[in-house]
Amino acid sequence: MSGPKNSASFASDVSQSKQSVWGSRASRIKNVATSALSNLVFTRRRLWTWPLVAAVVLFLVGWFTHRHVERQVEHTLAQQLQALLNADVAALKIWLDVREADAESLGHDERVLDLVSGLKQVADAAAPQQRTAALLSAAEQRTLSDLLDDWLETQNVQGYMVVDRTGLVLASDTEGAVGNTELLQKSLPQFDPIFAGETHYLPPMKSILAMPDIDGEIRAGVPVMFINAPVQQDDGEILAALCLRIRPEDEFSKILQVARSGRTGETYAFNRDGLMVTASRFDETLKEIGLLEDSPHVRSLLNIELRDPGVDMTVGNRPKLRRNEQPLTALAQSATTGESGLNVGGYRDYRGVRVIGAWTWLDEFDIGVGTEFDTSEAFQSLQSLRIAFLGLTALLVLVTAGLFGLTFYASKLERQGREAAVEARRLGQYSLDEKLGAGAMGEVYRAHHQMLHRPTAVKLLNVDRHDEQAIARFEREVQMTCRLTHPNTIAIFDYGRTPEGIFYYAMEYLDGLSLDDLIRRFGPQPAGRVIYLLRQLCGSLAEAHEQKLIHRDVKPANIMLTRCGGMADFVKLLDFGLVKPQDSDREMTQAGSLTGTPLYMSPEAIQHQPLDHRSDLYAVGAVGYYMLTGTNVFRGQSIVELCQQHVRESPESPSQRMGRPVDDGLERALMWCLEKSPDGRPKNADELDQALAQCGDASRWDKYAAKEWWHRFIDQSTDVDATIEQTVAVGPNFSPPTS
16 A cells, blocks of 8 residues: 555544644744743752652641640649649648647547536436436536637637537537437448547538528538547546537638639549539539529539539530439549549540649548649640641641642643644654554654655653653663664664653654554464564564563564565564563562563563563464464453463463464474473574474465565555554554553
């Protein structure tokens, strides 16, 4: 077929209107390319990575600095909390020790001893029904009351009781308690230390009897606490317990309130049930959120349990659980088990507010003491640092986004410049005529040298995959192919890179068809023609193997049939993109990847073993098998199955596959190439060529038969569909290796 006719069958016609506007668009395209070139260095050298690295470094430095400052603040807060707690506990112990000492001194007063002894005798002498009246009318009752009144007033003690071992109240400032034996029955175990000779304190509790509260109102359930001392005779006998009643709201609570700091800091005491036994500073808030009855005389003391509502009730949130179903706060859970602790990470208090705290349990007094601060106030000093850090982070994000945007825009301009250069149909000294094919790695154009007007195929790197790995493979293909001069190897004319950054190389233009097209369109070929074509392929590979180069991707799509110097069926071996030096296989092949096409790969290539030239000979045998039978050596349903067959199964002979005899010499040569072990194959391509030359059908196809075939099936064909659709110097199936 003539050249112009062949071109029409190989690619879409280019309209005359597009040809006419190329010249007018050249100047505008040149401007775009120039603009792209100015951004090329920025993009190619990855200069944008330095600001990104700087942004990451600054972010990390800022983050570590923030964390360091935060830890320092937490450490300082922990020290402050612990110091505050220790000071409050020390003050509380001193106060209790003083109270116990005063009570013990009063219990040893001889006057008190005599009066209590007299009351004891009165109680013992009176009948049970008359005991209360006898005690109230006894002179000792009034004398004891007069004796203690002045002392109680000076010591800020609200009242007293004298109780014997049986729980009988011998004397009291409250007449309703005198002579009562049931009042303290439940509390008698707490009096055991007293009757053992110790001065003892009873934690705050609600009174059973009606008495004046802190506001002077007479009612039951008033918070009271007692300092108890033994009334002991000289012989050591303990007659009774002297119980001094103190109002917890006074000194006991105030001691823990002295060291309050800030707006939210508080120290409080609580019992084993998690019930507060001192006053909270948030009574009004507790009433507003419903944890306390909104009544003037109701206070948090003995009315608030340290339970975690799970939500911040101060901002209007309502807990899902009832109060008695809520767990104790982290502070109360730890302290009521006898532990001391510290938490600056944050937890919820009885209001549901996030707080930090320190706590301890005082076994000698059977109470726990805790100190807490709201985290919002405790970490207020960190807020400005956090805001600054967030601002810096936001700025870094914006700068980084801007850099990426600039990089993207520069890359876009670069790509547009490359596309513009292609659209302008100019690559260095070459003018592009028409697109012949495209693959994953690049595109191939029919072109001509502007001065020599020689038809050329120009292969250029795909602008959308313009990365270092693609460039390296592109350059390697050129460098390896340029070293080969055999006439059956594709010839490289030129290689370069345009100012727009387009990598390309020019090679001889081949007007023909690939072996893949040949078999798909014309079916299996006669043995003589198979031998004729394989011998040319051996010549190309022999030169490459002598230079220690392995093609690694010999397949029908990479073998072109063309006419050269008046010779038809002239073989050209293409696509040297995977060619590698024999001793560099392990270095240049990524572990776990398949390099080549599984239909024609040797077992050692599939198993990632070191390769040599005999791996190419295995592929030659598979290609010859395909030409002879029209089918592949193995026909697995998947790549995995296909690879397993290459490694493990023996191939079916061509005669068995076709169901008829074939040239014995050719069949032996093909099966020789398909041996599993490289040692069982021909030693080199020349040895295979000799074996093919000795085949009986070797003389049945020659240059004259080839010329006749091309004249009959190509030149005289008028059916466009029967002609070859693509004339691509690198083969119609220009795609990366199947893996």
